[in-house]
Amino acid sequence: MDVPKKVEVLVIGSGPAGSSAAEHCALGGAETLVIERRLTVGVPVRCGEFMPHNEEIRSIFPDASDVQTLFDFPPGLRSISCDVMQIYSPKMRVYDVPFHGWTTYRDRFDQFLASRAEKAGARILTGIRCTGISGNIVTTDHGLIEAKIIIGADGPLSIVAKSLNLQRPADLCPAMSTIAKGKFEPVPKMYFGSIAPGGYAWVIPKNEGANVGLGYSRLFTDKHLHDFWVPFKDMLGHETGHLYGKMVPMSGPIAKTVVGDVLVVGDAAGQVMPVNGGGIPIAMICGRIAGKAAAKRIRKDATLNEYEREWRRQVGGQLDVAVKTKKLTTMAFGNQWRLEMAMRMLGIKRMGRAIRCKSIFL
Numbered sequence: 001m002d003v004p005k006k007v008e009v010l011v012i013g014s015g016p017a018g019s020s021a022a023e024h025c026a027l028g029g030a031e032t033l034v035i036e037r038r039l040t041v042g043v044p045v046r047c048g049e050f051m052p053h054n055e056e057i058r059s060i061f062p063d064a065s066d067v068q069t070l071f072d073f074p075p076g077l078r079s080i081s082c083d084v085m086q087i088y089s090p091k092m093r094v095y096d097v098p099f100h101g102w103t104t105y106r107d108r109f110d111q112f113l114a115s116r117a118e119k120a121g122a123r124i125l126t127g128i129r130c131t132g133i134s135g136n137i138v139t140t141d142h143g144l145i146e147a148k149i150i151i152g153a154d155g156p157l158s159i160v161a162k163s164l165n166l167q168r169p170a171d172l173c174p175a176m177s178t179i180a181k182g183k184f185e186p187v188p189k190m191y192f193g194s195i196a197p198g199g200y201a202w203v204i205p206k207n208e209g210a211n212v213g214l215g216y217s218r219l220f221t222d223k224h225l226h227d228f229w230v231p232f233k234d235m236l237g238h239e240t241g242h243l244y245g246k247m248v249p250m251s252g253p254i255a256k257t258v259v260g261d262v263l264v265v266g267d268a269a270g271q272v273m274p275v276n277g278g279g280i281p282i283a284m285i286c287g288r289i290a291g292k293a294a295a296k297r298i299r300k301d302a303t304l305n306e307y308e309r310e311w312r313r314q315v316g317g318q319l320d321v322a323v324k325t326k327k328l329t330t331m332a333f334g335n336q337w338r339l340e341m342a343m344r345m346l347g348i349k350r351m352g353r354a355i356r357c358k359s360i361f362l
């Protein structure tokens, strides 16, 4: 493989954060290379594959700029749409919370974002793993690459963040998903309680079958994913495929996301909604900001601190509110009865606000 020894901007990871950063960095005129350790972008799928509709993204992040252009997807990436999600309490009380969303095909979704980056002029090399960075030198299993700017979009266990001694998200929650065969009601369902302590289990319907999975917090249990998966799968009673999982940072963004000419973005920066584990929209919003800031830095128009300022302006306030809500609900998560009562007290309206990173105090 012909791996360049020197580039202007090196993006590590081609998930939604990395590809969005690469696209906007290349559009800004910077020579952009993405390295991705997987052989095929987006494969295997480790995701619930649920996306909020654009009007929901605008409602959650009112300061995010130009949502329509960033979240413009071809119809082929959309499986089914929903207007409501059903939230189940530990005692299986159902709350129908209005929410507009759609299910996608996450492998093709990530490939679409990567193709947008390539169209903008970025180069993507797969099958290359970053093993560490030192200054502006990136070590990979295919040799060293020197970069003026390094963008760490390498997910929740970011090697870039580790190399910079950046804080690791305090609550990294194991989560996994797979596809269940069969017919499912076209309504996403989320199950709370001992089924997935500190997190939830889900059934997210698609045109053919459903994405099913769960995530839980290790702050509440020493058990392993499979200890929760087996009873959930038995409850579903559907044939399921191979499980794939990874960590989800559920404690909000890390304190610092820029060090000199290196930045981290997406899961690597803890940029996930801590109330629901949704990270794709923020990864794309922050990825775009990162790419634009990197291109400006190459043109010597700014420092990367502009990235830190701007992502905090566009999504930081909402993530702070969501962290506070998460802390409050965490008090209830440890006990089934308390959780049942807390959900009753919250009711549908406040649940809807919590999901949208808004304060639950009306």
Ligand SMILES: Cc1cc2nc3c(=O)[nH]c(=O)nc-3n(C[C@H](O)[C@H](O)[C@H](O)COP(=O)(O)OP(=O)(O)OC[C@H]3O[C@@H](n4cnc5c(N)ncnc54)[C@H](O)[C@@H]3O)c2cc1C
Pocket (backbone or CB within 6 Å): 012, 013, 014, 015, 016, 017, 018, 035, 036, 037, 038, 042, 046, 047, 048, 049, 050, 051, 128, 129, 130, 131, 153, 154, 155, 156, 159, 175, 176, 177, 213, 244, 245, 246, 247, 248, 265, 266, 267, 268, 272, 277, 278, 279, 280, 281, 283
């Ligand atoms: C089971 C599960 C279900 C989820 N469901 C949803 C959902 O329904 N909706 C939603 O919005 N969010 C969901 N999320 C969260 C969402 O998937 C992430 O927040 C989102 O993928 C973050 O994008 P990213 O680009 O920051 O990271 P990633 O998508 O993790 O991309 C990081 C990329 O970097 C690559 N990489 C990692 N290390 C290296 C390295 N050393 N060298 C080179 N490449 C490297 C990885 O292979 C990967 O391609 C879910 C997460 C999980 C685990």
